[in-house]
Amino acid sequence: MSLVVKSLSAMQYFFSKFSAVIVGFWALCLMFQLPGEHSFLFWRHQITLLTGALALGYMAVCMLLAVRPGFLENFFQGLDRMYVQHKRFGIGALVAVILHWLAIKSVKVVFAFEWFARPERRGQRSSIEGINWHAVGNQLGEISMYLLIALVLVSLLQVINYKRFRWLHKISGVVFIIGAIHALLLMDQTFASIPLDAMLIVFTIIGSVCALISMSGRIGRSRQQPGQVSAIQSYGDTLKVTITPKTQSSKSPKAGQFYFVKFEDGEAAHPFTLSNFIQAKNEYEFSIKALGDYTAGLVKNLSVGAAVQIEGPYGRFQAPNEERQIWMGVGIGIAPFIAWLEANYRNEREMQKLKHSQIDLYYCPGTRDQAYFLERIEFLTKAFNNIQVHVLYSAQGQRVDAALLKKELAGEQYSLSYCGPNQRLKQLSKGLKENRILPEAIYSENFNLR
Known part of the structure; x- marks a missing residue:
């Protein structure tokens, strides 16, 4: 399975841009409540608000990406990029939650070492119907933090099989809802904080709807x-x-x-x-x-x-338009290239588009006995005088490397379409860079279900 990935994409900056928006809302609120004198508790409170907003925002994006909406697949140009962003925002949520917790606990360390004077207590916090909702919010926040840490670590370390991981991942909806309730109960309910509070409410609505879709098994x-x-x-x-x-x-x-x-x-x-x-x-x-x-x-x-x-x-892994192309399918990674050939073979209009390009197709099975699709590939490519098929058997030490492509291309500009193990592509890309024959574009998958 392969998806289109351009070498350089504006989407790789999505995480940074999203973070900057949250920081911008926080800074806007901060401008209207800066203290007249230096105050540790004030800045500790502001850092707590910022890290909490980042954590909730990242978790909301994770929930939205998890339900695989079609408009986001178009926006990110492929489900593989959505999974990359999902992983990135999950790690971001973990870091933000830990920083949020450290900011909260920092007050005990600061006062224990007497770095700042302990302020006078203002009495018990108000309660509604005999329930201290501030304390409830704190407890829910701690529960969601521990669950999130466990969830992200299990995902990153891959300590359980895929079937159990899919079941466990549904818990993320519960984690988000608990975290969202924590955020709503402890919002900074002041006039100056209205922009930040409004953003938290939007995150809560989006994330909660997606969490319910996920937990009810309605994704896709x-x-x-x-x-x-x-x-x-x-x-x-x-x-x-x-x-x-x-x-x-x-x-x-x-x-x-x-x-x-x-x-x-x-x-x-x-x-x-x-x-x-x-x-x-x-x-x-x-x-x-x-x-x-x-x-x-x-x-x-x-x-x-x-x-x-x-x-x-x-997916968005379709045949590119460059005049000079290299197609490379390793093992079962030949499947999408066969699909391209099948579709163009049956469609005269599409076939004419493909015939404008000069293409070298590298089929890389392990052994001759594993070249199961060679006969079909040879049959399909007979209709194209612009496609040259090369078969390289990895068991015999035959590989597509920078030296081979440098000799084949002779300085031509080209694009590389690849489907196979990610490690093989990394090695090839490194060699192409060292030999200064990088392609105009690399189309490949960056797909990991965890």
Whole structure:
């Protein structure tokens, strides 16, 4: 499964821009309440407000990204970028919550060492119906902090399998709601703080709605289609699975997109690139390789007639427009390139667009016996005199590297489309940079479900 990622993107600055907006609202409120003299408690309170607002804002964005709204996929140009942002904001929320907690606890350290004089107590805080809501807010805040720390660490360290992680991740909705109640109960209810309070209320509404969608299992429901496995072709450790939904979707997929596929095996939905879509028969073809326990189980046990549910399409990994192109598919990563060829082979108009480019397609299976799709690739590329196919077997030490591309390109400008292990792309990019033959653009996936 692959998605389009440009080398340089304005989206990488989204986190910084969002943070700057929150800091701006906080600074606006601060301007109207600066004290006449230096006060530790005043600045401690302001830092508490700022870190709390950042934490709630980051968590609200995480909840919004988690429900996968279509307009955000368009904005970020791909679900992979949304997952990158989701991870970034999750880490940001963790850091902000810890700083928020440290700011609150700092008063004990400061007064214990007598760095500042302890002010006189103002008496008990007011209560409503006999309940001290300030104390309740503090307790809820501490609970949400511990839950958030556990959730983020489990996600980053990947200490549990994907199925359990998906179930555990639903707790994030509960964590957000607890944190939002904490924020509302302890808002700085002064005239000067109205802009910041209004922003917190907006974060609470957006995040809470998304949390309820997540906890009720409604994420992606409008894109889901029930169906069954109508055909299976086995190629050793790889399957070509044909799925026929019960109904025709109003949204046809584009070549290179992917679906979340949920088989009736008790496991969560997993993403698979669409290898081919036959609209006349309403058939979706997926190539599945045994790369882990889950996919190995599918390759071994999946049978024709099995119930299945697909959700999609997602992704922005379509054939680029540059005149000189390098396509590189490692192992099962060849799937989206086959989808590109299949779509262009059936569509004369699209075929003419592709024929304007000079393309080298590098297919990199492990061994000759694992080159399952070579015959189909050779058949499809016969219709294109501008596509040259290269097959490199990694088991024989054959790899696409900077030296090979430098010789092949001879100084030409080009784009690189890649699907395969991220580590391989990092190594290749490093070599291209060292040899000063970086492409105009790199199209690849940056996809991690955690």
